[in-house]
Structures are given as structure tokens and as C-alpha cells.
Amino acid sequence: MMRSLFSGVAGLKTHQQKMDVIGNNIANVNTTAFKSTSTTFQDVMYQTMLNASGGTSTRGGVNARQIGLGVTTAANKISISTQGSSEATGDGLDLRLVDAQSTNFFIVSDGSQNLFTRAGSFYVDGNGNLAMTSTGYLVQGWQVDPETKAIKRDTVSALKVMSDTNKTSDPETTTQAKATGIIDSNDSNVTSTSGHVMSLTFYDNLGYAYTAKFAVKSGENKDAEGKLIETGSKSAKANNGFTIELESITADSQTDSEGNPIDLLEKYIQSKVSGSVTSGDRIKYTADLFGTENGKSVDSFKLDASQYTIEKDSSGNNVITRGTGANKLSISVASVTAALTASSGASTVVTLTGSGTPSSYSVQVSKLFSGLGSAAKNYVTTDDKGATTALEGLKASFDESTQSLKISTKAAAYDLFFNSSDGTFSDIDSRGADGTTLTNRGTSVKLDVSKLGDQFDKAGINIDFSTLLNYDNGGSSTAGMDRGTVADASSGAGKKIGQMTGLTIQDDGQIYASYSNGNTELLGQIPVARFANASGLESVGSNCYKTTLNSGSFDGIGVDVSSDGSKMNSGYLEMSNVDLAQEFTQMITTQRGFQANSRIITVSDTMLEELTNLKR
Known part of the structure; x- marks a missing residue:
């Protein structure tokens, strides 16, 4: 009689435990990534009242x-x-x-264990x-190798996705532009x-922005001193010529990151590039003229709350004046242009002269009659030792010591x-009978900004004018730079310097x-852990598990989630897998x-009660 009572109590306990599990499942029906x-059940043990016996020939x-x-x-x-x-x-x-x-x-x-x-x-x-929202436990992952910028798959550590080193992205200096x-x-x-x-807005390697303004003006071809260049066949195009002048370079910010004024006066550069445009043709440039340290030219610009202008002194020298006239800087002629006309088969030597130290020269050789055959592009270079390089229909040599250029022409x-x-x-132009003009390096110029500071690329900014066209557009010019x-x-x-705007996984x-600034940088990678018996993990609360002797161990490194085709979906969470109908x-x-x-x-109690009533 007592055995039935104990069995009933055991049944109550086990069913109560099962009800506890069901209740926990239903309670976590909306818990993130909860596993039901x-x-x-199993029977406990049995009391043997009579052992089994084998049969005989008669029984x-x-x-x-x-x-x-x-x-x-x-x-x-657990349905893990x-x-x-x-x-x-x-x-x-x-x-x-x-x-x-x-x-x-x-x-x-959690600070003590994974x-x-x-x-x-x-x-x-x-x-x-990167941390768990509910507990603050730090997410462990792989770091980026600072030298190779690749993921280092070694022992996991906390993923520091925002730090002083990655809150900003390095700027890049501008080296290319176009008109x-x-x-x-x-x-x-x-x-x-x-x-x-x-x-044209451009950047230095510190991320500061600068604006260069170019003015396109109509007029005759002129040299660096403003004198008309008499160039034979060129003079016929004088009325259709254009001059592109670099008027100013200003810093978009008046102070640097430490609040110090930015002063570009001693580093200022102006360049004038003259050329001619014919209907439907692209602009052709006759020289790349850039100032040197002792050869600068400006018209007027404002920087660091002061006004700078260019003046002529009593001796005819150019002087830059700042504000009330202090800080005067003498300016020498930056460039000289000379012209040479040669007849067929002739050789002539032209010597370039000018006041100060010229930084570049423009020498023009023009035939007085139309050429024959098709137009062609040609590239020619000479070294500073005066070596001669052959050109189709043209030979030339340059003497650096005498600053002279000897040119021989053919038909x-x-x-x-x-x-x-x-x-x-x-610039080398070859004219055919149809009058078409072809250009090579004449379609681009170099803006030398190296004197603005060490933060600029010493190679300067190459500005491509090859897609700039000249034709009737209803009196409206659309030319611009980028x-x-x-x-x-x-x-x-x-x-420019990039500020972090978001994280993507x-x-x-x-x-x-x-x-x-459009940059993206790799900050790290979140690996995953896998176990031989994931069901053997022990729940420790807060949606977390720890390893047991029956789950398998964690090697401290983890694996790439994609190694077996698995993946992580960003912007989504896993819901509870509790099935209410089943529960x-x-x-x-x-x-x-x-x-x-x-x-x-x-019932057992009733039977015991009847038993106790037998004594009555």
C-alpha cells in the first residue's frame, strides 16, 4: 500500500518538473534566440517479488x-x-x-571567462x-594587422570598433583635376x-581644403610680361585666342586644427597659360608657366584677414604689398616667351633672355606655309645634357648652359x-591641309602647389583640359573644373579628413x-564558436552558455562563420524557437x-483509511 503512495508522489514531482519546463518555455516565447x-521521463526501479524460473519438460x-x-x-x-x-x-x-x-x-x-x-x-x-546590449559582455573577435591591414586569425579579444585611431580616416592630397x-x-x-x-577645390594630405580660381578671358596671345607674341601663323588666330589665368589660391579654413592662422603669402603661386581656340577644336596651351621661390606673381587675393595686392615700384619691379604696405616681397619675371621663324630645311638658334631667373620657357617654331600630309601626334623629350632626340620631320637639341634651343625643320x-x-x-602641333590642330601634352597643365607647404604632393596637380571645347552655345559658357x-x-x-559615419557588418x-570622405576601413571580424555537442552546453542565463565536459572545448580562436556556408544577417535578430501549439x-x-x-x-489514502477502520 505504501508503494503506491510513493509512486504517486514521484509522479506528481516529475509532472511538476515538466510543467516547470513548459512554463519556462512559454515565458520565453519572445526572448531573443531562446531555445526551448x-x-x-523514465521509471525508477523495481521491487522483485518473485524471480523468474525456467521451464521443464513437464512445466x-x-x-x-x-x-x-x-x-x-x-x-x-534543449533544442539548440x-x-x-x-x-x-x-x-x-x-x-x-x-x-x-x-x-x-x-x-x-564577462571579464573572467568566455x-x-x-x-x-x-x-x-x-x-x-562592441558589447551585448543586455549584459555589457564584450564581443570577442579577430583584430586587423596594422601593417597588412588584413584580419589576423589568432586568439580572440575585445573588438574596439571606435577609438582615437579609427574615428577619422586619413585624407588624400589632390593630384588630378579636369576642366x-x-x-x-x-x-x-x-x-x-x-x-x-x-x-577648383583641392585637398592637401592633412585634409585641408583650398580653392583655386581660374579666369578664362578672350584676347591676343601674350608673353609673361603681357607683350604680344608675333608668331607668324599664330597671329592669324589672335582674335580667337584665350588666356586662362590662375587668379588666386585660398584656404577654405582660416585656421588650422590648433587654431593657428593659415598664411599662404610666402607660398603663393600664380600661373598663366595662354593658348588659342578654333571653332570645334580643343584648347591648346603654349607653355606650362609656374613661379619659382623667387618668381611669384599675383593680382589680388585675400587671406588671413589681410589684403595683398601687386604693385610696381619706381624701378619697375613687381612688389607684393600686404595691408598697410608692410612685408614687401620683390617679384622677378617668372617666365619668358621667345618666337622663332625658320624656312624649310633651315637651322636657327634662339637665345632666351629675361630679367631674374626664368622658371620656364616657351619657344615657338612656325612654318610660313601649310604642311602636307595627315596630321600626327608626336612626343619628344630632351635631357639636361643636350642630347638630341629624333622627331618625325624635326630634330632639336637644347644647351642648358647657354639656355638656347637649336631646331632644324623639314618640309x-x-x-x-x-x-x-x-x-x-x-606641345607639338602638326598641321595638315585641312587646318585641323592636334595636341599632345598641350591638353594638360601642372599646377605646382608644392610651395604652399610640405603637406602637398611635390608632383603638383595635373589639370586636364582635353575635354574643354569652344563653340557657339547661345552666348553661355558652361566650363567648370572638378x-x-x-x-x-x-x-x-x-x-578631406573623413569622420566616421557608421559601421557595417x-x-x-x-x-x-x-x-x-567616402573611405571605408576594415576594423575587425566576428568569428563564431562551434562544438561537437552543442546540446551539452550549460545555460548560465542572460541568453548565454558555457562549455561542459560533454559539450567539447573552445580553442580560444574560433572559426569564420562562412567556412561551412553559414552567415550573419545584419539588421536582424533570431527569435525564440518556442512552439506554442506544442507547448x-x-x-x-x-x-x-x-x-x-x-x-x-x-485512493491509496482512502484504502488506508478503510484499513484503519477495521479495528472498530
Whole structure:
């Protein structure tokens, strides 16, 4: 009689435990990445009343008589490999693990040990570390090698995604620019004294922005001193010529990062590039003229709250005056242009002279009659030792010591423009009978900004004018300037200092920072942990698990989540995998089992009561 009572009590206990598990499952129906648990029962032991006996030739065998002594819980099995549904959050730091073949876990640390979780709700804490939103446990991952900028797959550590070193992205100095659009000869701006102004914003390698203003003006071809260049066939184009002048370079910010004034006076550069334009043709430049340290030229510009102007003193020298007249700087002639006309087969030597130390020269050779044959592009260079380089229909040599250029021509028409600053022929034109003009290096110029400071590229900024056209556009010019090359707007465009604008986590767990200057930088990678028996992990609360002797160990490194086809979905979380329909069904059967076991106790009690009443 007492055995039934004990069995009933055991039944009540086990069903109560199962009800506890069901209650926990239902309570966590909306818990992020919660894994439901199921309970199974097993019988406890049996009391053998009679052992089994074997049969004989005259009698059969007898089975053992046993009485069971109740029930107990066999196992609480967690459905760790069953994924929950996906919940969209829109937060880029929320991650959902999508398993392909293995069950994956994020690796976090509570400061003393590594724990594992499927709940990918993360945020960046006050120290810049990626952490669990609910607990603050630090997400562990792989760092970036500072030299190779690649992921180092070694022992995991805290992912510091925001620090003083990665809150900003390095700037890039501008090395390429271009002028595009149309110059209309009838544009009132082009024919005015101020010209059609084109602005170019560029950057140094510290991220500071500067603006250079170029003025396109109509007029005759002139040398660096403003004198008309008599160039034979060139003079016929004088009325259709254009001058592109660099008027000013100003810093967009008046102070640097430490609040100190930016003063570009001693580093200022002005360049004038003259050329001619014919209807439908592209602009051709006759020289690349740039100031040297002792050869600067400015018109008027304002910087550092002071006004600078150019003046002539009593001796005719150029003087830059700042404000009330202090800080005067003498200016010498920066460039000299000479002209030479030679007849067929003749050789002539021209000597270039000018006051001060010239920084570049423009020598023009023109035939007095039209050339024959098709137009062609040709490239010619000479070295500073006077070596001669052959050119189709043209030979030339330059003597650096005498600053003279000897040119021999044949029966073809050429305009040759020599730049002594780099020892090259900067422009070679070959004219055919149809009058078409072809240019090579004449389609681009170099803006030398190296004197503005060491923060600039010493190679300067190459400005491509090859797509700048001249034709009737209803009296309106659309010409403008921008950074980058014609083929690639981002190539050589330069960038300002970039401020971090966001974090992006890719499917493989790699973390990238986005910056305001368009840069992206790899900050680290989130690996995952995998176990031989994920169901053997022990729940420690807060959606976390720890390893046990039966789960398998963690090697401290982890694996790439994509190694088996798994991935991380950014902007999503894994929901609970609790199935309410199944839980309610289990609840009903558990309730009935509990009721039945309680009846065992009440009936046994009634029987005991009848037994005690026998003495009456």
C-alpha cells in the first residue's frame, strides 16, 4: 500500500518538473534566440517479488514478478540546433546567425571567462567596444594587422570598433583635376575683364581644403610680361585666342586644427597659360608657366584677414604689398616667351633672355606655309645634357648652359613649345591641309602647389583640359573644373579628413567603418564558436552558455562563420524557437498526468483509511 503512495508522489514531482519546463518555455516565447527545452521521463526501479524460473519438460517457466517504485525525469533536452524565426530590427549592429551545417555561437566575455550566445543584439559602449546590449559582455573577435591591414586569425579579444585611431580616416592630397564644358566666344563673361571664372577645390594630405580660381578671358596671345607674341601663323588666330589665368589660391579654413592662422603669402603661386581656340577644336596651351621661390606673381587675393595686392615700384619691379604696405616681397619675371621663324630645311638658334631667373620657357617654331600630309601626334623629350632626340620631320637639341634651343625643320609645318623646367617639348602641333590642330601634352597643365607647404604632393596637380571645347552655345559658357580624371572621377581627386559615419557588418562577420570622405576601413571580424555537442552546453542565463565536459572545448580562436556556408544577417535578430501549439499540448498531457497521480494518492489514502477502520 505504501508503494503506491510513493509512486504517486514521484509522479506528481516529475509532472511538476515538466510543467516547470513548459512554463519556462512559454515565458520565453519572445526572448531573443531562446531555445526551448523538452522533458522526458523514465521509471525508477523495481521491487522483485518473485524471480523468474525456467521451464521443464513437464512445466513452463515463470516470469519474475516486479513492482515499480515510481517515475523520475530522464532528461531535459534543449533544442539548440533548431533555429528561431527572423525578426527585422533595422539596427546594423543586430546580427542573426544563419546556420548551414553547424550550430554557431557568438563569443563574448564577462571579464573572467568566455561565454557563448546566439543573441546578437550588440551596441558600442562608452569605451568604443562592441558589447551585448543586455549584459555589457564584450564581443570577442579577430583584430586587423596594422601593417597588412588584413584580419589576423589568432586568439580572440575585445573588438574596439571606435577609438582615437579609427574615428577619422586619413585624407588624400589632390593630384588630378579636369576642366570640362564649353567656352563660348560670345559669352559676356569671357569678353569681360574678370573673365569666366572656374573654381577648383583641392585637398592637401592633412585634409585641408583650398580653392583655386581660374579666369578664362578672350584676347591676343601674350608673353609673361603681357607683350604680344608675333608668331607668324599664330597671329592669324589672335582674335580667337584665350588666356586662362590662375587668379588666386585660398584656404577654405582660416585656421588650422590648433587654431593657428593659415598664411599662404610666402607660398603663393600664380600661373598663366595662354593658348588659342578654333571653332570645334580643343584648347591648346603654349607653355606650362609656374613661379619659382623667387618668381611669384599675383593680382589680388585675400587671406588671413589681410589684403595683398601687386604693385610696381619706381624701378619697375613687381612688389607684393600686404595691408598697410608692410612685408614687401620683390617679384622677378617668372617666365619668358621667345618666337622663332625658320624656312624649310633651315637651322636657327634662339637665345632666351629675361630679367631674374626664368622658371620656364616657351619657344615657338612656325612654318610660313601649310604642311602636307595627315596630321600626327608626336612626343619628344630632351635631357639636361643636350642630347638630341629624333622627331618625325624635326630634330632639336637644347644647351642648358647657354639656355638656347637649336631646331632644324623639314618640309612639314610644326609649332613646337619647349619647357626647360622639365626638359620636354610641352606641345607639338602638326598641321595638315585641312587646318585641323592636334595636341599632345598641350591638353594638360601642372599646377605646382608644392610651395604652399610640405603637406602637398611635390608632383603638383595635373589639370586636364582635353575635354574643354569652344563653340557657339547661345552666348553661355558652361566650363567648370572638378577633381579627378576624365576617365575616373575618383582617381587622384583627393579627400578631406573623413569622420566616421557608421559601421557595417558583412555576412562573414567583417566589420567596416564608413567615413564622410567616402573611405571605408576594415576594423575587425566576428568569428563564431562551434562544438561537437552543442546540446551539452550549460545555460548560465542572460541568453548565454558555457562549455561542459560533454559539450567539447573552445580553442580560444574560433572559426569564420562562412567556412561551412553559414552567415550573419545584419539588421536582424533570431527569435525564440518556442512552439506554442506544442507547448499547450504538452501542458494538457502534463496536467492530466498530474491529476492521475494525485488520484493515486487519494485512493491509496482512502484504502488506508478503510484499513484503519477495521479495528472498530
